[in-house]
Amino acid sequence: MNRRTDRHLANTLAQPGITADFNARDWEALIGQARTSDLLGQLAEVLRDAGDAVSVPEPVRFHLDAALRIAALHRQSLQLELAVIASALAVLGEPVVLLKGGAYAVAGLRAGRSRLFGDIDLMVAKASLDPAEGALFRRGWRPTHLNAYDQRYYRQWMHELPPIEHFTRGTVIDLHHTIVPPTSGHIPDPARLIADARPVQVAHCPDIFRVLSPVDMVMHSACHLFYGELQKGLRDLYDLHCLIGEFSVEEGFWAHLLPQARAHQLEYPVLLALRFARRVFGTAVPEAIAEECDRRLGRRWTGALTDHLIDASMYALHPSSDSTWRRARRHILYARSHWLRMPLHLLIPHLAYKAFIHDEARVG
Amino acid sequence: MSGAPLSSLSRSALHDRLVSPDGLRLHIGRFVTSIRSRHAQVAEGLATLYADYRLADDDRFCDYAVEVGRGDGLRKFVRPQSLFRFEGMQPFKPLPGDQAFAMLEWGLNWVFTNHAQHYLIIHAAVLERDGQGLILAAPPGSGKSTLCAGLALRGWRLLSDELAMVGLEDGLLLPLPRPVSLKNRSIDIVRALPGDPVIGPMAHDTAKGTVAHLKPPRTSVEEALTRVQPRWVVLPKFEAGSECAVQPMGRARMFMSLVSNAFNYPRLGVTGFQAMGRLVEACDGYTARYGSLDQIVPALESICSRPA
Numbered sequence: 001m002n003r004r005t006d007r008h009l010a011n012t013l014a015q016p017g018i019t020a021d022f023n024a025r026d027w028e029a030l031i032g033q034a035r036t037s038d039l040l041g042q043l044a045e046v047l048r049d050a051g052d053a054v055s056v057p058e059p060v061r062f063h064l065d066a067a068l069r070i071a072a073l074h075r076q077s078l079q080l081e082l083a084v085i086a087s088a089l090a091v092l093g094e095p096v097v098l099l100k101g102g103a104y105a106v107a108g109l110r111a112g113r114s115r116l117f118g119d120i121d122l123m124v125a126k127a128s129l130d131p132a133e134g135a136l137f138r139r140g141w142r143p144t145h146l147n148a149y150d151q152r153y154y155r156q157w158m159h160e161l162p163p164i165e166h167f168t169r170g171t172v173i174d175l176h177h178t179i180v181p182p183t184s185g186h187i188p189d190p191a192r193l194i195a196d197a198r199p200v201q202v203a204h205c206p207d208i209f210r211v212l213s214p215v216d217m218v219m220h221s222a223c224h225l226f227y228g229e230l231q232k233g234l235r236d237l238y239d240l241h242c243l244i245g246e247f248s249v250e251e252g253f254w255a256h257l258l259p260q261a262r263a264h265q266l267e268y269p270v271l272l273a274l275r276f277a278r279r280v281f282g283t284a285v286p287e288a289i290a291e292e293c294d295r296r297l298g299r300r301w302t303g304a305l306t307d308h309l310i311d312a313s314m315y316a317l318h319p320s321s322d323s324t325w326r327r328a329r330r331h332i333l334y335a336r337s338h339w340l341r342m343p344l345h346l347l348i349p350h351l352a353y354k355a356f357i358h359d360e361a362r363v364g
Numbered sequence: 365m366s367g368a369p370l371s372s373l374s375r376s377a378l379h380d381r382l383v384s385p386d387g388l389r390l391h392i393g394r395f396v397t398s399i400r401s402r403h404a405q406v407a408e409g410l411a412t413l414y415a416d417y418r419l420a421d422d423d424r425f426c427d428y429a430v431e432v433g434r435g436d437g438l439r440k441f442v443r444p445q446s447l448f449r450f451e452g453m454q455p456f457k458p459l460p461g462d463q464a465f466a467m468l469e470w471g472l473n474w475v476f477t478n479h480a481q482h483y484l485i486i487h488a489a490v491l492e493r494d495g496q497g498l499i500l501a502a503p504p505g506s507g508k509s510t511l512c513a514g515l516a517l518r519g520w521r522l523l524s525d526e527l528a529m530v531g532l533e534d535g536l537l538l539p540l541p542r543p544v545s546l547k548n549r550s551i552d553i554v555r556a557l558p559g560d561p562v563i564g565p566m567a568h569d570t571a572k573g574t575v576a577h578l579k580p581p582r583t584s585v586e587e588a589l590t591r592v593q594p595r596w597v598v599l600p601k602f603e604a605g606s607e608c609a610v611q612p613m614g615r616a617r618m619f620m621s622l623v624s625n626a627f628n629y630p631r632l633g634v635t636g637f638q639a640m641g642r643l644v645e646a647c648d649g650y651t652a653r654y655g656s657l658d659q660i661v662p663a664l665e666s667i668c669s670r671p672a
Contacts, residue, residue, distance in 0.1 A: 024425045025386075032429065032451045059396070059425040066481040073633050319429075319452045 005029035006321035009037060010314070013238055014281045016050040027060050033316035037234045040067035041114030071114035078105055079203060081120060081171050086205035088139040089124075089132055095210045096132075097123040097197050099176060099220060103211040104239070106202050111242035119163060119172040125194060126177040133161060133175055142167050149353060157183045157346065179220045180227055180266065183342045188264035214247040215260045222273035223266055226310070229337040230330070233313030234280075240273045241281040254286055271297050272310065280314050309333050367391070371415035379407055387429060389420040393540035393588045395480075396420045397472065401432040401464065403446065405565050409465035413543040413564040413577055416585040428475050432468050434461065450475055459570070466567040466575045469545060473526055476540060477627050483529035483538060484632060484639040487625045490523035490537055491515050496595035497537045498668060499528050499647070501625045504572075507602030507654075510550040513578050514657045515664070517559030522584040523592060527627075532635055535642045536591035541584040543577035551576045553657070596668055597622065597647045600660070608659035610652045610667065618649035 008030045011018055022030070034040040044064035047054055056064065082102070089096050097103075099121035104112025124132050145151060145162040154162040160176040178190040197210035212220055221243060225236040247253045261270040274293045277283035285293070297303050312329035315321040338347055370390065373381070381388040387398035388410070399410070420426070429451060434444035435458060445458035448471035455474055459467050477485055488501035489512035498520070502508045509525050516522040523539040530537060543564060546554055551574065554561055562579035597618050598610075613621075622640060623629050629636045650667060654660035 024423050027425050028429070036451050036453060057425055059427060062482070063427070063479075066479065069481050070631075073631060073635070076633055317452055322452060 002029070002320050006315055008320070009033035009039060009043070009316055010234060010238075010280050013039070013043060013046055014241075016046050016054050019047075019054050019056070024057075027057060029318070029320035031060060031063050033318045033321055035063075036318045037316040038116060038232060039235050039238060040064070041071040041116060042235075042238060044068045044071075045113045068114055071116060074116055075105060077171075078102065078120070081169075082106070082202050082209070083204045084139055085120070085122070085136070085173070086202065086208055088135045089122075090206045090208055091135060092124065092128050092131060092208075094125060094128055094208075095194060095197060095199075096208050097194055097210045097212060098200070099123055099179070099212070100224065103200075103217065104243075106200050106209065107211045109243065110246050111239045115239075119174050121160075121174045121176060123176040123179070123190070123194070125191065129161060129175060129177050133164070136164060136173060136175075140166050140168065141171075141173060144172070149357075153350070157181060157342065180223050181341050183346055184227065184340060185343070186265040188266055193264075214243070214250050214253055215256050216264075218243050218247065218257065218273070219261050219264065219266050219270055222261075222269040226269035226272045227337065227340050230310065230313035230333045233310070234316060237273075237276055237280055237314060241277045241283045244274075244277060244283050244285070248284065254289055258289065258292065267296075275307075276310065276314065306336075309336070367418040367421055369415060370410065370417050370419060373419070375407070375411065378411060382407055382410075387426075387431070389424070389426055390414060391418045391420055391588075392472070392542065394538065395427040395476070395540075396424055397475075398426045398429040399432075399468065400430070401468070402434055403432055403444075403461065403464035405462065405464045406432050406468055409468070409564045409577070412562060413579045415579070416582045428479065430468070430471055430475060432464050432471070463567040463570055463575075465565045465577075466570060469543065469577060472542065476527060480529065481628065481631075482532055484532060484629065484636055484643070485627045486528040486530065486622055487526065487627060488528040488622075489525045489544075490528045490539075490592075491520040492523060492537075492592045493520050493668060495593065496668070497523070497592040498596045498598065498664070499537075499594060499622075500598050500600055501528070501622055502600050503625065506600055507550070508600055509545055509547070510553060510602070511600050511657065511660060513544045513546060513550075513554045513561070514557060514661055516544065516578075516581055516584065517554075517557050517561055518661065518665075519559075519581075521587060522580050530594070530639055530643055531591070532632070532639050534591070535594070535639065535646065537594050538591055539584070539588045541580045541588050543580055546576050546578055548573040554578055557657075594643055594646050595648070597644075597649045598664065598667075599649075599651045601651070601653045603653060603655060606653050606655035608652075608654045608663055610650050610660075610663050613649035613651050615644050615649065618647065619644045 005026060008026060012030055034043040044067045047056055047064060098106060101115055101117030102120050104115060141164040143162055144165045151162055159178045159181045160174045163172050163174050165172045179188060180186050193212060193216050196213040196216060198213060200209050200211045202209050221240050258267060261267040271293050274285050275297060278285055309329045309332055312326040313333055315326055382401050387400040389396055389398050431449040433447040433449060434440045435447050439445055444461040446461055446464040446467040447458045448456050448467050486501055488499050489508050491498045500508050500512060512525045522541050523537055524541060525544040527540055528537060529540060555563055564577045566574060566576045568574050599621055619640060652660060
């Protein structure tokens with residue numbers, strides 16, 4: 001780790017102008033951090049937008065250009081997959097909500113520009129899960145987790161079905177019925193999320209796709225980050241920075257954000273999102289909301305510790321920004337994510353199963 | 365590409381660079397790669413096989429930083445391993461300590477294949493004569509590297525023994541000259557060839573058997589920025605005791621054979637299809653079955669000397 005370079009990625013994404021003073025070693029740290037954080041495409045967009053204000057050395061340009069090319073190809077393949085998915089799911093006669101990366105891309109949001117993602121995340125009403133999965137099976141998607149324990153883990157406890165993978169193209173779909181695991185004890189109202197979702201046009205697709213409303217999208221992104229394993233902490237927080245920046249001009253966004261999150265029992269991750277986005281990227285948050293945020297987080301007795309742990313996940317896993325202590329804190333966060341997802345009477349048997357039985361079961 | 369060659373460093377200066385935070389910085393083709401390692405075998409392999417590669421200037425941006433470590437904790441001292449790291453990531457499981465140099469070569473292949481997306485990348489050896497490129501595309505075990513070594517030692521310019529990198533815009537072959545990877549019996553076959561072959565450290569009992577590398581000719585390393593127009597595609601197939609049979613191959617078959625040997629063809633979508641189409645249009649294709657280098661080398665040289 002190097003104290004001088006360890007924040008280069010976050011700082012450059014927020015203010016590309018700082019690269020004016022960069023030497024070759026600074027650029028190496030920046031590109032390396034972006035590569036290990038899955039943010040190379042987003043960095044390339046930011047530097048491209050900065051235009052003549054920023055002078056990028058020619059050898060660095062090569063890597064940014066490579067990332068933009070990959071992202072453009074990724075986008076083409078997303079369009080093709082969505083066309084297949086739409087024609088499969090049109091029979092449901094119900095809206096299908098695109099979540100996360102897919103949603104950012106089709107809604108044309110800044111967060112989605114040159115952002116790569118592995119899985120296509122979809123949400124339908126719980127009653128439509130089985131018909132939706134069946135319709136995708138008929139178009140060539142196959143279950144990836146065949147063992148009975150994994151199937152039950154997802155179907156009984158999780159907010160999504162086991163991932164399904166296309167048998168030739170390898171595309172993976174996660175089919176959700178809500179946005180956080182029901183076992184976490186937070187029960188948002190999926191019917192309302194779907195009702196509030198906004199239509200989005202996707203080329204060559206029947207009109208079935210929706211994306212979450214701005215407030216819900218921020219809320220879901222925050223849940224995904226702060227109730228998850230924080231393995232891609234910086235990337236996910238950058239999503240939030242872009243979403244908040246773009247939505248903050250929408251009528252009623254700030255007025256509804258915290259009350260609506262509270263109504264869905266998901267205020268805590270939204271508070272953390274606002275705090276860390278401000279701290280890491282300098283995201284603009286109205287004074288009154290920022291104060292409310294600090295007040296409510298300050299009331300939690302674990303606040304300072306959680307804060308310190310989460311801070312570690314906001315650095316790239318790159319030699320220029322990583323340290324033993326930051327790695328240790330990330331391991332604790334990983335354990336924390338399981339703790340948040342399930343109560344102990346489910347978690348202990350689950351971890352025991354994964355540790356002692358699972359490998360054997362996979363062979364059969 | 366300025367800078368003194370690696371051979372200008374004393375062994376202790378080479379060691380110092382390999383263990384320094386910035387690493388040993390070499391021009392490998394169009395990329396600057398930083399290499400760090402405490403394995404003596406890595407230093408030995410680099411001194412032997414990379415002697416002609418240029419050291420990068422201090423203020424030049426380094427494209428890829430790799431490390432061959434000895435393992436974590438006690439592993440550093442007790443039966444050290446070879447642990448490949450790229451930007452702090454570990455894409456492979458560790459290998460035994462005495463395979464450190466082979467690990468570096470495999471790791472670099474992985475880095476170049478996965479990160480240079482301006483090219484259609486085909487698993488093939490590439491050589492040049494009279495400004496025209498020969499692509500030897502074949503799955504492992506078909507004798508491609510041995511044949512490539514044989515041609516390089518006869519004065520063909522080596523572009524690569526592993527990766528044909530076809531420019532997506534200009535269709536030209538980008539050189540990425542590196543040591544030629546040889547396996548098992550082919551090590552002795554190449555060692556016995558005229559042209560003063562230099563062979564680096566041997567790695568025994570690897571997943572591919574015994575592995576060693578042939579030093580690339582100096583002119584190949586020095587001309588690494590000169591791109592080449594592709595002209596011939598040959599699918600070699602070594603069969604012990606076989607007669608030599610070189611047959612022309614249709615464009616459709618050439619296309620599909622290259623696709624099956626391409627690393628990033630599906631990922632490139634339409635762009636990849638167009639680049640592959642342009643490559644196939646520009647080349648004459650042949651299949652070549654042979655039982656010894658003595659047969660195939662003259663046969664290929666006769667094909668490749670015909671006027672275009």
